[in-house]
Amino acid sequence: MTYDYQNQSRRDFIKTSGLSLASLIAMGLMPAEKILANPSETPPFKNNPFTLGVASGDPLPDGVVLWTRLAPEPLAEDGRGGMPNRKVPVQWEVAKDQNFHHVVKKGTALALPELAHSVHVEVDGLEPWRHYYYRFKAGPQISSIGRTKTAPADKTPISSLSIALASCQAWYHGYYTAYQHMAEENFDLVFFLGDYIYEYAINSDNLVRPVELSNAHNAKVVTLDQYRLRYALFKTDPDLQSAHAAFPWVMTWDDHEVENNYADENSQYGAAEQQFLEQRAAAYQAYYENLPLRSTSMPNGPDMKLYRQLTYGNLANFHVLDTRQYRDDYTNVFVSGPDAKKRLDPERTILGEKQEQWLYNSLKHSQTTWNVLAQQVVMTQIDRNTGPGKEFSMDQWDGFVANRNRIFSTIKEHNVKNPIVLSGDVHRHVAANLKENxxxxxxxxxxxxxxxxxxxxGMDGSETDGYTPIWLNNEHVKLYNAHRGYVRCSITPEQWTTDYLIVPYVTEKGAPxxxxxxxxxxxxxxxxxxxxVQTNKNQENTESMT
Structure with missing residues (x-):
């Protein structure tokens, strides 16, 4: 749909598009038999419609979100996955065993063409803190089996929790070997911290994988059809599908799900505000369609509430933040000298007033041992000038010093226990202390x-790069490494342990x-x-896998 932004305010745009989308999402969540006269009627598929895999997310003590998207031709250039323009019933089952001898929940959901034939099932009535298996069926076709895990009951003592962190997965820059290894581990939860897709044109300049793509991929992504196609391309990867099927995921975004370095309503590429809002609305809808998100995160035109809280017994409280949608704009990414004073403006926010107050209130009342911020961009201060001067990035928390200070003040004033911040964005493994000053x-x-x-x-990484001296010149930075990989966190009441996992290359398959x-x-x-720190590369490493 095209909107006349010259004669339509943002409020009108939200009212026009958002309510319609909300009603569609509500319809998709209803049992199919309440809408279709014959819910068993399914169109014939040319190929297996479950080419994009299955996923689960946002666990609660009594339930979880189950996701799939029907796409027998996932790379159809119109972004519709080769599906007809009609509602399709999709059966789902949840069982205590992977053979589905003990099915505990089942039903039929609707895959709607208006939502790219995605399915979001919000299952409830499950037992806390246990594994379940799930699958989908459309006509005679059955999906792969996924495994998920519910959260523990509120305030329940739990002895341990294992999570993984992932970020920044440019499909065209290499193979998702890190996900292959991640899927072989035993995590309770995966946090994805932004840049699930990238909006750039894909062509011979950046495509590493030896595949041929149609010219439809060689264009900057701005429309709903293009975003749908880009998600489909990335999600065809078997290692990404395996990691999604192995664990429940908690999703948040950064910038490339829409456009590089955007700030709220402001494009960094000169698009007019109203034009960019149309692009953002398309991007947010595609984000919802392709990921295991609850209806509480349904898009409302160019707005989408993604910040939320997940509590794991009495052990950990996870605050999932959105540092992109509500942030104040900036003129230059890197600032120094007099220009650097702009970052100190007490009115600047990276979270927006409503999200800030929600976060502070939640931190004040938290009763868990660990209090975690799962978010996108680096929070610790990084002075990028190794000499006597100072230089900072306005795109990270250094561009929003007052907002960072307000969080630190809340933590100190209310004795918030054991703050931990989890971040992505920079394509580097970094460990740092957060300082009062x-x-x-x-x-x-x-x-x-x-x-x-x-x-x-960023393609193949390395142990060090040209930025190593800059980052390590900041004394509170304890690790900087430029390899690709993921992070494993093991959490107990006594301590938090973070392991940094790396793969030596991604431009070829099979990296250990x-x-x-x-x-x-x-x-x-x-x-x-x-x-x-592992320093001897020739030393036998029991953590290595091929």
Whole structure:
């Protein structure tokens, strides 16, 4: 649909498009038999319609979101996956065993053409803190089997929790080998911290994989059809599908799900505000369609509430943030000298007023041992000038100093226990302490930040790069590594342990995985304790897998 933005305010746009989309999402969540006269009627498929796999997400103690999208021709250029323009019933089952001898929940959902024939099933009535298996069926075709896990009951003591962190997966830059290794582990939860897709044109300049793509992929993504096609391309990867099927995921975005470095209503590429809102609405709808998100995150035109909280017993409280949709704009990414004073403006926010107040209120009342911010961009201060001057990135939390200080003040004033920040974005593994005063190395620690590198973005990585001296010149930074990989966090009431996993290359298949470093944070002692770093590359490493 095309909107006349010259004569239509943003409020009118939201009213026109958002309510219609909300009603469609509500219809998709209803049992198919309440809408279709013959819910068993399914059109014939040329191929298996489950080419994009299955996924689960946002676990609660009594349920989880199940997702799939019908696409017998996933790379059809119109973004519709080779599906007809009609409602399609999709059966689903949840069982306690992978053979489905003990089915505990089942039903029939609707895959709507208006939502790219995606299916979001919000299952409830499950037992807390246990594994379940799920699958879908459309006509005679049955999907692959996924495994998920519910959250523990509120305030329940739990002895351990294992999570993985991933970010930045440019499909065209290499193979998702990191996901292959991740899927072989035993995680309770995966946090994806942004840049699930990239909007850039794909062509011989950036395509590493030896595949031929139609010219439809060689264009910047701005329309709903293009976003749908881009998600389909990325999601055809078997290793990504395996990781989705192995664990429930908690999703948040950064910029490339829409456009590089965008800030709220502001495009960094000169698009008019109203034109960019149309692009953002398309991007947000495609994001919802292709990921295991609850209806509480349904898009409303160019707006979509993604920040939320997940509590795991009495052990961990996860605050999933959105640092992209509500942030104040900036003129230059890197600032120094007098221009750097703009970042100190007390009115600047990266979260927006409503999200800020929600976060502070949640932190104040948290009763868990660990309090976690799962978000996108680096929070710790990084002075990028190794000389006497100062230079900072306005795209990270350094561009929103007052907002960062307000969070730190809330943590101190209300004695928030054991703050941990999880981040992505920079395509590097980074571990750092969060300081009360970053300009004084001996200043007390507020908490710790663990940044995961990219899955593939940036192609093959390396141990060091040209930015290594810059980052390590900041004394509170304890690790900087430019390899690709993911992060594993093991959480107990006594300590938080973070392992950094790397793969030596992504431009070819078959890379092994190796544990690069391990850091711990002890309960009641803010900041990182003694690191254990793998330094001898020739030493036999029991963590390596092929």
């Amino acid at each position: 970053f300009h004084h190395p001996d200043s007390p620690n507020i908490g710790a930040e663990f940044v995961t590198s990219s899955i593939t973005s 995985v190796q544990k690069l470093a391990s850091f711990t944070v002890e309960n009641g002692r803010p900041g990182i304790q003694e690191p254990r």
